Amino acid sequence: MLSKKIIALFWAAIAIVVVASCTSSPPRDKPSPSPGVKAEAALPLEAIALLTPTAGNQVTGSVRFVQSGDTVMVTAKIQGLQPDSVHAWHIHEFGDLSSSDGKAMGGHYNPEQMPHGLPNNPKRHAGDLGNLTADRLGKAMKEITVDNITINGAKNPILGRGMIIHAETDDGGQPLGNAGKRVAQGIIGVPQSG
Numbered sequence: 001m002l003s004k005k006i007i008a009l010f011w012a013a014i015a016i017v018v019v020a021s022c023t024s025s026p027p028r029d030k031p032s033p034s035p036g037v038k039a040e041a042a043l044p045l046e047a048i049a050l051l052t053p054t055a056g057n058q059v060t061g062s063v064r065f066v067q068s069g070d071t072v073m074v075t076a077k078i079q080g081l082q083p084d085s086v087h088a089w090h091i092h093e094f095g096d097l098s099s100s101d102g103k104a105m106g107g108h109y110n111p112e113q114m115p116h117g118l119p120n121n122p123k124r125h126a127g128d129l130g131n132l133t134a135d136r137l138g139k140a141m142k143e144i145t146v147d148n149i150t151i152n153g154a155k156n157p158i159l160g161r162g163m164i165i166h167a168e169t170d171d172g173g174q175p176l177g178n179a180g181k182r183v184a185q186g187i188i189g190v191p192q193s194g
């Protein structure tokens, strides 16, 4: 009697195993290994804005951005400025060239709701780069390293925004540094080498 019961239990156990294996869900596709890591590595770490003059001006040049860790080196090479003059340069909100006076680029790029400021002030617009100085030939070279923007990372990404050179000097005053008219504009984009 006992052995019959044991055999019956044995077959019952087998039946449960078979049913369980038949009803278990089919194997799902494995997630691709670390997709986030791959996307991070593909982020561009360089950007460039090629500047064209606004109406009535001759200012041209380029501004290059190279990200390294938490900092971005910004290098401007500008020509066509007034000799021996000082000019504000900012990243503006929009990469929109549709206005011949540069106004379609909007205000200073300011995703953190900061007041305007010069680069020595940590509480400033993300787009506030201060001033660059033209030599007697109207050429300006300037390099500055900042830690409040990224090319296209999580922190204040600048790709696709606007680059503006102004007629006047940025005095750090509110709301926009009294920098005057916009003499050159360009869209911050991905460079060929980036």
Ligand SMILES: [Cu+2]
Residues within 6 Å of the ligand: 088, 089, 090, 091, 092, 108, 164, 166, 179
């Ligand atoms: Cu500006």
Ligand SMILES: [Zn+2]
Residues within 6 Å of the ligand: 090, 108, 115, 116, 117, 125, 127, 128, 175, 176, 177
């Ligand atoms: Zn500003």
